[in-house]
Amino acid sequence: MRKIFFIFFCFLGLFANEISEKTKNLESNKRIQEQLNKKLEDLANDILSGEKKLKELSDQIQVLNLQTNKLEANAKAQNKELQTLSSQNKELLKSKALMENKLIVLMAKDFAYDLPIPQGYIESKESFMAFEVLEGLDRVLSEEIFKLSKDYEDITRLIDNKQAQIQKINLNLKDYNDQIAKLQLLKQNQLNEINKQKTDRSIYAKKLENLQAQQEELRKTLNQLKIIQNKKQEETKDNKSKPSNNKQTIRQLGSSYQSGNIKKYTGKKTIAPLDSFTVKQKFGNYLDPIYNIKIFNENVILRSTKSDATVRSVLDGKVVFAKDTSMLQRVVIIEHNNGIHTIYAHLDKIAPTIKVGKNVKKGSVVGRIKNDLTFEVTQENFHINPLELISLN
Incomplete structure (x- = not known):
């Protein structure tokens, strides 16, 4: 039965991951479709806005990197100190527990020596000596209890001080870890923005390329129908022979500009x-x-x-x-x-x-x-x- 439940939960985990991945792909495809449908000017504004955002992210990452690098050495030292303090506190707590047990035993003995005199008690030389011994033991016990109590108080204070130091270090380390998490998030945002920029630039370049091809085809048709006589355009053999890519296409588009x-x-x-x-x-x-x-x-x-x-x-x-x-x-x-x-x-x-x-x-x-x-x-x-x-x- 346990194996069945384990397999079931594994299946659920894989299914959830698959849904999450498909959701991301759908969102990505939806955005690409939106960008394809935009005006050329609006797409250009998105690219410029994305470049500005990338610059801001880069600046934020640079500042955080500097801050994190400064905190890193301190964080390492504090981690080491934290381990030392935790180890010391562990030993102190053991000593404290032993003191507590010893105090209980001593207080029990002291209480026994302070029991009331039983009825029918007859004083004698031996009984007087016994009382002297008991009083002496009581004084010793009282002094021992007092000294042990003082040591107990000191060790408790020491534990509290070290605990306060541990808490302060943990807060400092939390700030450092928060910085690290923030830095990772910024880097992920930067990566996402770079991917968006690549997509938008690819779509934009393709739109410019299509715009040129469409205008050329329409000019040719109008020229054949003798509706518009096109100006002669010089086309180099290099442009025909070189492989097509975004930058090359853009250069060709710029060089073939004509203001009808x-x-x-x-x-x-x-x-x-x-x-x-x-x-x-x-x-x-x-x-x-x-x-x-x-x-x-x-x-x-x-x-x-x-x-x-x-x-x-x-x-x-x-x-x-x-x-x-x-x-x-x-x-x-x-x-x-x-x-x-x-x-x-x-x-x-x-x-x-x-x-x-x-x-x-x-x-x-x-x-x-x-x-x-x-x-x-x-x-x-x-x-x-x-x-x-x-x-x-």
């Missing part, structure tokens, strides 16, 4: 492509605070306030492009009057009525998105801030 031709939209405002949304990525220059890279956003990213949202054409026009792409999921491009083109990218579905060459009305369903819509507007070889075209109400 921008034109101010002066026409009438029109409807938005989504019923309800927030702006996840703004149009124009973005100065990356992590790698100090200047990025030009030629479009905006609108985040729908509800999932599986309908995307609508913002103006009357004709569909000139509607297909799947490698980087931008499904894309629809509509040509409008006055040389305006609107681009709807990252669609999860294209409406079955949307075909190249088909005319669409303002408000017609273009497709659907799960969360984010990449929305771009051009006019006669110029980029326009999409938020100037649409109503934000």
